Amino acid sequence: MTRREEILNTISGVVAVPSCSHKAAGMLGDPSINFQALARMVTHDPGLTANLLKVVNASFFGGTGRPLLTVDEATLKLGSTQYLQFVISTGVAPTFVQKIEGYDLAPNMHTQHSVTVGMVARELARVLGVDAPDYTFTAGLLSGIGKTLLGGYVDIEVQPILDLALKEGLSFDQAEDEVLGINHAELGAMVLESWGLPEEIVRVVRFHLRPEEYEGVDVVLDLVHMGNVLAKMIGVGLGVDGLNYVPSHTVAERLGLKPEHMDMVMANVVIELESIHDLFIECAEPPI
Amino acid sequence: MTASQDHTDTSASIPPEEKRSGRDLLIVNISDMKLSSKPEDVIVTYSLGSCLGVTAYDPVVKVGGMIHCLLPNASGARGKSRNNPYMFVNTGVAMMVRQLMDKGAERGRLVFMAAGGANMRNDTLFNTGLRNFEALEKLLSRNKVSLTSKQVGGTIPRTMFLYLDTGRVVVRSFGKETDL
Numbered sequence: 001m002t003r004r005e006e007i008l009n010t011i012s013g014v015v016a017v018p019s020c021s022h023k024a025a026g027m028l029g030d031p032s033i034n035f036q037a038l039a040r041m042v043t044h045d046p047g048l049t050a051n052l053l054k055v056v057n058a059s060f061f062g063g064t065g066r067p068l069l070t071v072d073e074a075t076l077k078l079g080s081t082q083y084l085q086f087v088i089s090t091g092v093a094p095t096f097v098q099k100i101e102g103y104d105l106a107p108n109m110h111t112q113h114s115v116t117v118g119m120v121a122r123e124l125a126r127v128l129g130v131d132a133p134d135y136t137f138t139a140g141l142l143s144g145i146g147k148t149l150l151g152g153y154v155d156i157e158v159q160p161i162l163d164l165a166l167k168e169g170l171s172f173d174q175a176e177d178e179v180l181g182i183n184h185a186e187l188g189a190m191v192l193e194s195w196g197l198p199e200e201i202v203r204v205v206r207f208h209l210r211p212e213e214y215e216g217v218d219v220v221l222d223l224v225h226m227g228n229v230l231a232k233m234i235g236v237g238l239g240v241d242g243l244n245y246v247p248s249h250t251v252a253e254r255l256g257l258k259p260e261h262m263d264m265v266m267a268n269v270v271i272e273l274e275s276i277h278d279l280f281i282e283c284a285e286p287p288i
Numbered sequence: 289m290t291a292s293q294d295h296t297d298t299s300a301s302i303p304p305e306e307k308r309s310g311r312d313l314l315i316v317n318i319s320d321m322k323l324s325s326k327p328e329d330v331i332v333t334y335s336l337g338s339c340l341g342v343t344a345y346d347p348v349v350k351v352g353g354m355i356h357c358l359l360p361n362a363s364g365a366r367g368k369s370r371n372n373p374y375m376f377v378n379t380g381v382a383m384m385v386r387q388l389m390d391k392g393a394e395r396g397r398l399v400f401m402a403a404g405g406a407n408m409r410n411d412t413l414f415n416t417g418l419r420n421f422e423a424l425e426k427l428l429s430r431n432k433v434s435l436t437s438k439q440v441g442g443t444i445p446r447t448m449f450l451y452l453d454t455g456r457v458v459v460r461s462f463g464k465e466t467d468l
Contacts, residue, residue: 233338233414233417235404245409263365270318270358
């Protein structure tokens with residue numbers, strides 16, 4: 001069995017993505033629960049968002065309607081009572097992890113980085129005057145979710161992966177491919193696809209590090225690719241993979257992205273992040 | 289500790305809990321600056337990507353500061369420097385020096401060090417890390433000051449520490465620490 005097959009076999013059993021969900025679980029125990037506060041937390045947590053979209057796009061809820069792509073859509077579909085049941089049903093507390101091994105990321109760091117990617121993608125669209133769909137933020141939020149699944153394998157092989165990246169000049173995802181037979185973008189996409197998440201999101205997750213490998217043109221993919229680049233440059237939640245990813249010239253050209261756009265977006269997002277500072281602190285608190 | 293005044297702390301970066309030799313850390317977030325004259329203090333900034341961390345320390349009066357700048361200047365982000373002067377190298381470093389002088393430092397004695405300024409792999413599009421460092425060099429050169437030490441560029445994330453008792457500056461990356 002190859003390393004890739006071994007990883008895929010293991011990951012096929014994953015039923016929920018680790019998340020900063022102990023806080024959500026704690027909120028459920030509060031009789032005066034603030035539903036809006038809970039929804040805000042889910043919106044800014046990649047694990048909870050992925051788990052929610054999995055549930056709402058399952059046949060029981062999805063029916064014959066179109067796929068649901070955002071937390072807002074999912075919330076409208078479920079209604080508050082079912083929404084709470086969803087949070088309970090994901091078995092939130094046991095899925096909390098202290099650290100994403102391999103990438104050397106505390107859970108709050110991964111959350112911060114994921115939120116930043118989504119915010120940058122959304123802000124890029126605004127600054128560039130691009131008409132981007134609502135799920136742009138969600139796609140950015142979920143783009144790095146494969147790290148939460150591949151981290152254990154990266155941890156074991158981190159030195160050869162880093163050697164390939166830092167000494168041989170490979171990007172971190174290329175080095176993951178070389179050493180593990182799969183990279184975190186592909187793995188994340190495969191898991192979300194197997195969960196029935198909409199193709200629009202799965203595609204972005206799969207190609208966000210190498211958008212040129214996608215044969216069509218997808219503005220959300222372009223925005224999330226650059227969102228990931230700028231989030232890493234800002235430095236929020238940087239892990240051991242650092243800045244070892246290659247920005248696409250084709251995408252920059254397609255978006256008409258210039259350094260002054262980028263500066264404006266980075267400045268605006270750093271300021272916007274302050275508005276959700278409290279969520280990151282909550283996520284950093286260890287489960288009781 | 290004397291925290292920077294009249295600025296908006298715009299970072300949401302929450303670092304892991306940490307102490308250095310039993311000492312609490314003063315944390316500099318993105319677009320933020322801290323200074324201190326307490327010898328027991330250690331100032332730190334985490335997760336420098338293309339951002340630039342700059343320290344200035346007067347070894348005689350033992351006052352020092354650290355800034356974490358996002359961008360070289362406000363030309364691409366007009367209107368931001370008034371509320372966020374520490375976001376930019378050109379406005380932020382100058383303001384840090386002024387505040388250190390208010391605390392008794394002398395400009396001629398200040399020891400400057402820098403870390404960060406990394407770039408994405410094969411990035412020939414934006415070069416933000418390089419632009420940040422060039423802005424610092426330009427500023428220092430205009431003021432006839434030179435960097436004593438630096439660790440900038442590449443593709444690696446960095447964490448930077450300043451010890452107020454000695455002026456020692458340490459850069460950590462991949463768990464390994466190096467004195468600047």
